[in-house]
Amino acid sequence: MGMFSNDNDNNTSINVNKDDFKEVNENTMNNDYENIKKKRRSGKVLIYILVGILCTTLGGVVSSIATINYLKDNPSIINKSSSPSNNNTLNSKNTPVNTLQQMSVADIAKNVGPTVVGVSTKGFPKTLAWGAEVQQQEGLGSGIIFDKEGYILTNNHVIQGAKTIKVIFNNGKEVPAKLINSDPSYDVAVIKITEKVDMPGVANFGDSDSLIVGEPAVAIGNPLGRDLLGSVTTGVISAVNRTIDERNKDLKLIQTDAAINPGNSGGPLVNSKGQVIGINTEKRVGKGVEGLGFAIPINQIKPKIQNLMTPKVMVGILGRTVTKEDSKQYNIPVGAYISEVVQYGPGEKAGLNPGDIIISADGKKITSMEDLDKAKQGRKAGDTINLKVYRDGKEVSIKLKLEAQ
Structure with a gap:
């Protein structure tokens, strides 16, 4: 230190x-x-x-x-993930309606509307044999294009007894068509456009079995004639599987409060995805009755489509039903009245005449034109059918060989 x-x-x-x-x-x-x-x-x-x-x-x-x-x-990957779907429009021909997304009523009208056509028919003669006066007039219903080759689904009662058929597109253009086949028991028929023309669109069928009461419904058709082509009405599914006695047949139908009027028959009932879920067939009317429209469920029709696209066999006549009222008034039997025999057809070859009333086929009673159509079901060209007709107060037996239509 x-x-x-x-x-x-x-x-x-x-x-x-x-x-x-x-x-x-x-x-x-x-x-x-x-x-x-x-x-x-x-x-x-x-x-x-x-x-x-x-x-x-x-x-x-x-x-x-x-x-x-x-x-x-791999450009396809980009296209799959980012390209907007074109299934939603029918501006290009033969484009199916979008089935994946909910659509507004305006979109449904835009996309499904072009596939809905008017079906114009003419047929009855002016004077029937028993004295009833019937003016030859135009009948107008609706139909829906379901195939790019011009096949159209409609009601059997729309084309029944038609001598000529014309299809009217929603732009007013008219083209000729012919009956391919029909099923009176379900009141459905398929006609085909006979002129080469591009289809404005093809409708897409939905699943009528999955319908829920209360879900939206849109009806498209031609109520009350040509002036109202392509009319759109809206409502809901009011009920399903309604058993209705329609034209002496019990059918299970879809009930809707979407307005269905004369001329809508054969047009589509559409769901909110733009899918056809029924074919409009009738409206119940009466004092105080509103909102009772009915459509044939599309799932009842789907299994029959291929057969309906196959040409039916024909008798070769035009005619109408003799009702019970006609029978009483004119003292003639009920049956299928022949107003015209097709030249060179099987009816003419067998000896059928205008004014004849077909009263039975192969032993089964015929009380209407629908019964005569049923008698041909399951038959093929070349098959023979045994008819009984009422002619000049007598019954006449006629053997007729069916031909392809």
Whole structure:
């Protein structure tokens, strides 16, 4: 230990220990060393972070380049994921209606409307044999294009007894058509456009078995004649599986409060996806009765479509039903009255005459034109059918060989 003296400090002495210097120096060195270690560790961490960021960035760039190159080599993937669906429109021919998304009424009218046509028919002669006066007039119903070759689904009662059939598109254009086949028991028929023409669209059939009471429904058709072609009415599904006695047949129908009027027959009942879920067939009317429209469920028709697209066999006549009222008034039997015999057809060859009333076929009573159509079902061209007709107050037996229509 040593001693220093300072005259100016009033002889105050300061004792300094050497070990104190040593301790201070060692502490300072230790602290500096620790600081250096911390700085080195911080520097290493920073380097690691920077390297990580750089690697991540490079990886992302490489991945992006690889993805872009892959998509260039596989453009279909881009199309599948980003292209808007064209199933929603019918502006191009034969484009089916979108079945995946809910559609507004305006979209349904735009997309389904072009597939709905008017069905114009002419047929009856002016004077029937028993004296009833019937003016030859135009009948007008509706139909729906369901095949790109011009096949149209409609009601049997719309075309029954028609001598000529014309199809009216929603733009007013008229083209000729012919009956291919019909099923009177379900009141459905298929006609086909006979002129080469592009179809404005093809309707898509839905699933009528999945209908829920209360869901939206849209009816499209031609109520009350040509002036109201393509009318759209809206409502809901009021009921399903309604058993209705329609034209002496019990059918299970869809009930809706969407307005269905004369001329709508044969037109579609459509769901909110733009799918046809029924064929409009009738409206119940009466005092105080509103909102009772009915449609044939499309699932009842689907299994019959292929057969309906196959040409039916024909008798070769035009006619109408002799009702019970006609029978009483004119003292003639009920049956299928022949108003015209097709020239060179099987009826003419067999000896049928205008004014004859067909009263039985193969032993089964015929009380209407529908019964005569049923008698032909399941037959093929070349089959023979045994008819009994009422002629001049007598029954006459006629053997007729069916031909393809």
